[in-house]
Amino acid sequence: MKQLLFRWFDSDVGYSFRHSPVAIGSAFVAFVCVFCAAFAGWVSPHNPFDLGSLELSDARLPPSWSAGGTFKYLLGTDDQGRDILSAVIYGARISIVVGAASVVLSALVGVALGLLAGFKGGWVDSFLMRLCDVMLSFPPILVALLMAGVGRALFPNADTTVAFGVLILSISLTKWVDYARTVRGSTLVERNKEYVQAARVTGVSPLRIMRRHVLPNVTGPVMVLATIQVATAIITEATLSFLGVGVPPTSPSLGTLIRVGNDYLFSGEYWITVFPGLMLVLIVLSVNLLGDWLRDVLNPRLQ
Amino acid sequence: MAACGGGCVNHTPLVQANDLAKTFDVSPPWLNRVLERKPRQLLRAVDGVSFQIEKGKTLALVGESGCGKSTVARLLVGLYEPTRGNLVFDGQDAHAVFKTAGGNALRKRIQMIFQDPYASLNPRWTVEAIVGEPLTEHGLIVEATALKQRVGELLESVGLRAQDMAKYPHQFSGGQRQRISIARALATEPEFLVCDEPTSALDVSVQAQVLNIMKELQRKRGLTYLFISHNLAVVRHVSDQVGVMYLGRLVELADKHTLFAAPRHPYTRMLLDAIPKMHDTGRARTPVQGEVPNPLDPPAGCAFHPRCPHANDRCRAERPALLDVVGVKIACHAVEEGRLR
Amino acid sequence: MSLLEVQNLVVEFPGRRGTVRALDHISFDIAPGEILGVVGESGAGKSLTGAAIIGLLEPPGRIAGGQILLEGQRIDTLGEEAMRHIRGRRIGAIFQDPLTSLNPLYSVGRQLIETIQAHLPVGQAEARQRAVQLLKDTGIPAAEQRLDHYPHQFSGGMRQRVVIALALAAEPKLIVADEPTTALDVSIQAQIIMLLKNICRDRGAAVMLITHDMGVIAETCDRVAVMYAGRIAEIGPVHEVINHPAHPYTAGLMAAIPDIAQDRDILYQIDGAMPRPGAIPAGCAFHPRCPRAFDRCKAERPELLRAGATRAACWLHAGVVA
């Protein structure tokens, strides 16, 4: 482990990391966000998902520094008396989980199908690529919207976890296409590289070649894509909840919080939307910047 | 095969290619063909190539880019299925065997070395994994320390150090990488090595190192080589026999000494003439005109006739066969007719 | 007076592990009309030398010392705009791969005409006239029609002819040709080298011909510089260097080349590999591989020393001068 860390530190990526304030900064921010989200239970002062602890009488309190604010609720409360700070932390957790999970899911599917298409070629390839075309003609928001509807219809009384599952699935459903295409492209390149042919001459089975030789060599672009898609997935989730098919309101994600807060922009209760919005920007920005940086570092032509 | 004790000279060839051909279908999609009334387009990358290689000997194939050298190599190692003809390896029909369960046993005996020392090693694997892969894949060695031991030996046999196995390919120079490739190819103790331009990406100084190692290995282990190159000087250095290819066909197949001393085919002559001579500087040569024709649409008759100074009407119409002319095999009307000698 | 004079040229790349010196005090000159060959192993710094002369070092690479004089005028310190007028007009360049050297979206004629008009005060019609003439001169049949064709419609050899025509478009006095034939077929290589040699002779242009191929050098050049690890190991008239190499590296290189004319069982081989820039040993860069190295080689860096008709950076020849 220590050795691995050291090797990373010593590698080109590590070097570039140490010398890029943007990368360090955004990694730091991303880490803080992820840390807070992961340990939300310890970090946040209240548990916003525990409905029993909500006091309606504490609803819509402004942040502590404004007149009428209390230190009990540092960033104020929303219309349900939910502590905004805690809600933001927990919401970030949900957003990150939804974002990361949908990216992982779509990456898994996309990479697998992309490998298959690139390696098998022929009609498998044609079929999968046409399938990608079809998926591309569905704008992601639409697919997610419809999928979320379908999910709700199929699991009408789903509890929260299933609702999340449906949400994640519906976001992933369009995103895998990007991975499939990228991986297929790289696979086509890698497949004809001589080291793959060497393995074939030796008699290594195609499946094994795909897994052991080709897969590790296409992870670079997938990584880049993944970082950037975590961000878009989080935004998609927010947009879906704007359209009314997001996560359950009792366990709001950042997107839900912003959407709810949107209703209070005119009434002056800016904190209900601004702080979740800031958090969202912070996460998306840092993840995007990391992705950008990674892309520049991993792209040999830009070295 | 007749049993033959040590010391007796075995004249049965180890490798025998009979009328090998490989055609690629490069037709436009079906709809285009139907609508534009275009026929199917077939690219005859290799078109009826026959040769034999005796055990312990080296056959070199030379020719310009695109003439089908690599395709022959891939046919020999089973990366491609021949469209026509067959390959007899040690008395067995190789492509038939490749398909059966015994295929791996045969694959073990035939290995390949590639051109690009940078692309032929998986950049994410350690040298140990790369060289060890054929061993584990064929179940030759499963135990970790034994594997290390064997990989170390292999590396040392190609002039690297055993400690190098922990490194990654990018930590080696081009020549060293090519040695790793050789070590990998040797791992299964093959009898036949197909080398597709193993030195053309290398500097002359490094090329010398690799060629020396290859020769030494051949001497020590009795390896048989198919050596592909477009550098005639290198070919002369390593081979016993030389085949000259043009547009998918062999145009001349001869013993090395014969070929270099007295090239017969006009194309062979042209190739030899095109090589700049190092030691009689200043001599102006008249380079041959023209370039290789489009392989999709090869000229009728002798494919070389548009560039050939000796071409006549027969050359333009009739394709010459590869004929035995005093110990040399030649496909040329002019030579056959005695117009050229 | 020499056409081009390179004096103590140093090129450096600031990098993650400190600054790497890729060219280390290189000096040579080229006379008008002369063909200078530059050979050496991959990574020896041949292309960098060419790039430094035409002022196209890729960032972060920079000239860190020495000077480059073109017809007595110092050009390494010129600004971008002034340098632009030198490139193409006074120094032409040819790169290795003719396919990638031409913009695929523009016709060959357009690229020729824009180059001519960038440097010469001629109208459209005259520029076109010249372009056709250039194509004819470089041996392209049916030049008039070919002018409107796109690069992908030419074969490899034809493309390289176009590239040569482009390099000569504004009649420069010096051509830097960086491996102009490496990407081509053996039979075509000879054609292109001949063309380059003849056309430059006709126009009185000097050529700096960078190549791997000793044979090409032997046939084409007047003088040759052998590079090793960012330095010039030996420089001198071609047949002297080839037949009587003064530097052990040159000698090794020559012996390592298989000969078409004779059989050798084992090739001479120089063990080891050329050091990367940044890991170049002290003293003579070649000493760890040199069969004739002695103490001084490890400690002191040799300058180019006269050795017969050539000059070599080797302490073996120290006595000759002293």
Added chain:
Amino acid sequence: MLVFILRRLIQAVVVMTAVAFIAFLLFQYVGDPVVFLLGQDATPAQTADLRAALGLDKPFFVQFWHFLLNAAQGEFGLSLRQGAKVSRLIGERLPATVELAFVAAVLALVIGVPMGVYSALRRGTFLSQAFMMVSLLGVSLPTFLIGILLILVFSVGLGWFPSFGRGETVQVGWWSSGLLKADGWHHIVLPAVTLAVFQLTLIMRLVRAEMLEVLRTDYIKFARARGLSNRVIHFGHALKNTLVPVMTITGLQLGGLIAFAIITETVFQWPGMGLLFIQAVTFADIPVMAAYLCLIALIFVVINLVVDLLYFAVDPRLRVGQGGH
């Protein structure tokens, strides 16, 4: 060329059938239109009646087959909710969406391409870094929030632009255009900006990345070596080569604009297809939804075709049948 177009058309039909199928499959789950059609006082018998009358009680494949038959004739039936022909509804809404998407696309291109070119040419300068940051901010905020904020600032706060609708429109044949009147332009500013932000970011980053690649190619190096001026190299040679790959993605993005318009149209009450679709979704108006999705697929197909044809125009390598090797 003709063959190529034909191929694409056949592909298009396949893609659109698949889209229709998937769409139709999904609709089975998004809600029950009968509930809305009948209002609160309907009896179960009435419900069953209507269900039968609408053919909603038929097996899925029968319904789909009818749908396909009709769709092939460009007829998608009556909107369950509005009782109007779907083709007419869409016809009325199409101009609004197309104009919005068009203005947004022009905006995104006109601003995005120069920004991308600049930040590629002047990599590392303050301004180009700032462009990159700002562009990232654009993708970090959900579209709806951007829309509301724009309204808050520019309509309510400053009173510069109207907050909803298309304003005055002029009827040109069946097309209703808002772009022929100052009022229409006045109304389109905020929605178009909202819609353009995301695309702008993408285009800018794409142009930058492609440009950086192109600037590293040999032919650019060779163009420099020929002594061409920077202007010619950057804007003649590099930009044109950059735009070739950018074209594909931009084409796809244009299709995306129309889809993204859903959110923007909702926020700005823009009377376009997105709004129609969202309303249809809430009321499970299957014919409208199906027609919309098929139309979107058609738009994508057309855009792809146009992009491919543009390729023919721009890239001589694709113009086949002219010698070559």
Added chain:
Amino acid sequence: QTIRVANQGDALSMDPHSLSESLQFSLTGNVYEPLVGRNKDLSLAPALATSWKQTSPTVWRFELRKGVQFHDGTPFTADDVLFSFARAAGEGSDMKSYVNDFKEVRKINDFTVEIETLQPFPILPDVISLVYMMSKKWCEANQAVRPVDRRKGIENAASFRANGTGPFRLRERQPNVRTSFTRNGSYWGKIESNASDIIFTPIANDATRVAALLSGEIDVMEPVPVQDIARVNAGANTRVATGPELRTIFLGMDQKRDELLYSSVKGKNPFKDKRVRQAFYQAIDIEGIKTTVMRGASSPTALMVGPGINGFLPEQNKRLPYDVDAAKKLMADAGYGAGFEVAMNCPNDRYVNDARICQAVAANLAKINVKINLQAETKGTYFPKVLRRDTSFYLLGWTPSTYDAHNALNALMACVDDKGAGQFNLGAYCNPKVDELTKKIQSETDKTKRNAMIKEAFDIHTADIGHLPLHQQALAWGISKKVSLVQLADNFMPFKWMSIK
């Protein structure tokens, strides 16, 4: 003078018989008129009928107004009345339930008609106040004899055009974009409005609608989101008119199934135990919901109908006190001291702050250890689901379309049968006494007796805690200070009472 009006939604059609929905009635009610209309206090008012009386328990006689012209100039006569009722009862109409009990509509002379019903029908004038009169001639000339028939895929002129007798004419109709009206110069009555034109625009997004009002792009809009009431009131040129609405918001519980769906309780149904229902009732902090969620714009209620509905009695409207301790005790008594878990269905775009009310309720119930799995979703998926009775606990709102308590009793509280009774009684509350009373109320003609029966039925339902009534939501109209208008409790917006400075 032009008044620009905006609403959350749009009428689906201009056909007054095609859909029984209040926005559609409100909008088409400016163009078309019923026989019996309503005053500003919702009491009945003569419209196209000048007077009416019950000539026998099953017969009502209407005297029609003379000299009335449709917008196209044709005079209004008894034939049009007969035609309109037939149209409302016919195929494709959504008004059938209003005229279901009619036996016959008879023309006595050109300006007198009689309606005979199957059973005694005391509230007939109330019921027909939403059945608008159309021109027979015009409908026949424009293929609009029937409301739109989706089955045949044929469009209908009446969906896009209109020819009524009302104070405004329909000038232009772009569904979901803009509908404009002009003043009817030849109206039979006086129009208390100075508006020459009305432009109606739907703006679905709350924030956009508020912004449009604040920036002066529209003059009247509805509804104002409760949280923005203060902001609109603070605006220099805008104000909010609030008032009670007829709709009652309540919670329902499954009281039929033996095992509660979607709950941690297995093998039994806690909602069958009145103590549990009462515990839920008393655990809900309705005042807290009023102040925080509804920002004061609601009136908590104990009844299933609100003021303005016939049968509503203020003295009956007494809620059980909010008392968490009592609720806990009730739960403990019922054997659920440790609470349980149950799913709750809730729309999120149907009623004012509906999902937020549910959240607040969930938070309240958490205090008596009940864990609510809240499923808030769009009405498009919500209604089909709850109408399948695929729910254990749900939120619903109800406005009796007849302005009479019987409608609520029959739809919400009667035992479920297959003839439409208890159709929205989604938890299948059933008390035979209430059922019996409901049937009697239907045909009782004596007003006092009838009201007494309504009172009794409500008392029983309240005692049973059959549902958990929450509140009547408030109307909130955003109005430019230049505009004066009359706000009706049924949320209709007649343009004839709207003026602008």
